[in-house]
Amino acid sequence: MGKKVIVIGGTGGREHALAWKLSRSSQVEKVYIAPGNGGTGEVGENVDIQPNETDKLIDFCKTHSVDLAVIGPDDLLASGLADKFKQAGLATFGPSKKAAQIEASKAFAKDLMKKKKIPTSSYETFTDANKAAGYAKKQNYPLVVKASGLALGKGVIICQNFDEAEKAIELIMLKKAFKSAGETIIIEEFLTGSEVSFHVLSDGKNYAIFPTSQDHKQVFDGDKGPNTGGMGAFGPISWVSDALKDEVDETVIKPALEGLAEAGSPFYGCLYPGLMITPQGPKTLEYNARFGDPETEIYVRLLDSDLFELLYACATGNLKPDTVKWKLGYAVTVVLASGGYPGDYQKNIEITGVKNAQQIENIELFHAGTKLQNGKLLTSGGRVMNVTAYGDTLEEAISKAYGAVNQIHFEGMHYRKDIGKRETPKGIG
Ligand SMILES: Nc1ncnc2c1ncn2[C@@H]1O[C@H](COP(=O)(O)OP(=O)(O)O)[C@@H](O)[C@H]1O
Ligand SMILES: [Mg+2]
Numbered sequence: 001m002g003k004k005v006i007v008i009g010g011t012g013g014r015e016h017a018l019a020w021k022l023s024r025s026s027q028v029e030k031v032y033i034a035p036g037n038g039g040t041g042e043v044g045e046n047v048d049i050q051p052n053e054t055d056k057l058i059d060f061c062k063t064h065s066v067d068l069a070v071i072g073p074d075d076l077l078a079s080g081l082a083d084k085f086k087q088a089g090l091a092t093f094g095p096s097k098k099a100a101q102i103e104a105s106k107a108f109a110k111d112l113m114k115k116k117k118i119p120t121s122s123y124e125t126f127t128d129a130n131k132a133a134g135y136a137k138k139q140n141y142p143l144v145v146k147a148s149g150l151a152l153g154k155g156v157i158i159c160q161n162f163d164e165a166e167k168a169i170e171l172i173m174l175k176k177a178f179k180s181a182g183e184t185i186i187i188e189e190f191l192t193g194s195e196v197s198f199h200v201l202s203d204g205k206n207y208a209i210f211p212t213s214q215d216h217k218q219v220f221d222g223d224k225g226p227n228t229g230g231m232g233a234f235g236p237i238s239w240v241s242d243a244l245k246d247e248v249d250e251t252v253i254k255p256a257l258e259g260l261a262e263a264g265s266p267f268y269g270c271l272y273p274g275l276m277i278t279p280q281g282p283k284t285l286e287y288n289a290r291f292g293d294p295e296t297e298i299y300v301r302l303l304d305s306d307l308f309e310l311l312y313a314c315a316t317g318n319l320k321p322d323t324v325k326w327k328l329g330y331a332v333t334v335v336l337a338s339g340g341y342p343g344d345y346q347k348n349i350e351i352t353g354v355k356n357a358q359q360i361e362n363i364e365l366f367h368a369g370t371k372l373q374n375g376k377l378l379t380s381g382g383r384v385m386n387v388t389a390y391g392d393t394l395e396e397a398i399s400k401a402y403g404a405v406n407q408i409h410f411e412g413m414h415y416r417k418d419i420g421k422r423e424t425p426k427g428i429g
Contacts, residue, residue, distance in 0.1 A: 013368040016039050022070070073290065081094070095268055112263075123187060129173040132185060146185060198210070201269075204266035228342040236302070248275065297333040302329070309323075336383075336405065362391065369384045
């Protein structure tokens with residue numbers, strides 16, 4: 001009998017991409033996506049249960065004999081959803097609440113980094129706004145002020161002078177812009193260099209490192225404008241050498257996994273450190289405890305192995321790192337966003353041209369903020385769709401992706417035109 005899998009928290013491009021790749025496994029008979037979006041129904045069955053309806057989700061898994069539950073988003077992991085699934089006897093991909101703290105508490109992560117001598121920016125942690133301001137006054141600028149908790153990617157403020165730092169501290173700690181996520185803050189040294197995402201699958205003991213990738217956070221070309229959830233990604237990054245990867249393994253990945261295991265909370269799932277490659281070498285900006293979005297959209301295009309086997313192996317403590325195989329080419333994903341995003345935007349706008357785009361060779365569309373209504377595909381979020389392409393070269397993948405983007409239209413649609421086109425950073429590669 002084929003296996004049944006459920007992807008939980010399934011409304012984003014990440015979840016559609018995971019469901020797509022799982023559905024291509026020869027072992028998988030059925031993929032459920034809870035609750036899913038306007039595209040996930042093409043690769044599985046959307047299940048109308050919200051991620052906070054834990055008991056309903058567990059009931060569903062039991063009555064439908066689900067073999068593996070894959071939990072996508074950070075807040076669900078931080079709330080201990082993986083623990084509840086495991087307690088219910090379900091094989092679950094995703095870290096425990098305790099291990100997920102490495103993402104959900106930047107203060108926890110910094111302490112771990114200090115303990116394991118992991119390279120990161122110098123910092124102090126504060127729970128008192130006056131003390132924080134006193135510290136900020138004596139620092140060099142730019143300076144980075146971060147809410148410790150989960151803040152939907154908005155809790156990091158880069159300050160050019162003390163005035164800005166004081167305002168950032170006030171916004172996070174006194175005005176409580178990120179609620180309890182800002183009760184503790186980190187003030188840290190500003191790093192310069194090039195940002196790289198690493199993704200690592202771990203079963204608590206064994207781990208496998210993915211090819212590198214790069215996200216494009218800012219809304220406009222040339223990394224201008226406010227930050228978003230991510231406007232596109234590509235990988236692998238040619239200038240990241242094997243030697244640099246080995247250094248990141250030794251100094252950033254291995255000690256973090258060791259540190260969590262030593263603390264009694266081994267990490268099962270996807271560990272995703274965000275790094276700054278500085279002139280002094282790689283430094284950790286943060287650890288995420290789940291797959292990146294939009295990085296996942298390119299990884300599923302690059303992965304040659306069976307994703308079900310890998311995630312199931314992580315969930316059951318049997319990962320064999322040598323069995324994780326990658327294609328030799330490149331993948332690119334371009335995010336199509338609603339007019340106004342990352343600010344206010346309209347919803348329920350009709351999307352056209354999707355069928356034409358899908359017909360292009362080596363293109364897959366992973367939906368995010370879309371929904372199907374009376375047979376029409378409508379927008380329902382800020383990031384609407386990921387247009388992903390695979391190519392033998394990066395140039396080929398880029399040109400394929402934009403060829404497909406040109407087929408799709410909705411009023412107000414905007415996207416970056418420079419995904420994958422960043423120069424090799426100076427002094428590296
Ligand atoms: N110390 C730092 N120096 C320079 N830039 C930073 C620093 N810390 C964070 N950033 C920038 O802010 C972004 C978000 O910070 P990060 O720690 O990844 O928080 P989150 O993803 O939780 O919002 C990073 O991707 C990076 O661009
Ligand atoms: Mg980040």
